[in-house]
Amino acid sequence: MDAHERARALLNAVIAAYSARIHGAPTPEAAGALREARAPLLAERDTLTADSQVRIAEILRDMPAQLTAVREATAGE
Numbered sequence: 001m002d003a004h005e006r007a008r009a010l011l012n013a014v015i016a017a018y019s020a021r022i023h024g025a026p027t028p029e030a031a032g033a034l035r036e037a038r039a040p041l042l043a044e045r046d047t048l049t050a051d052s053q054v055r056i057a058e059i060l061r062d063m064p065a066q067l068t069a070v071r072e073a074t075a076g077e
Contacts, residue, residue: 017070
């Protein structure tokens with residue numbers, strides 16, 4: 001798998017983790033806040049290209065920690 005595909009897979013995993021939290025949100029307000037947090041990731045996934053090498057490197061470096069944080073928050077709800 002190349003770097004672009006790995007970056008998209010990480011974005012998809014974080015988006016899915018947010019979606020799970022939205023589904024289990026205790027209030028409509030909480031769901032709305034989670035949707036707002038997820039929105040930039042959806043947009044980025046749609047615009048990320050193989051030529052976005054700097055951003056791909058950032059995603060590969062930073063997104064695993066964000067994925068862990070979102071999943072851990074899910075486990076605590």
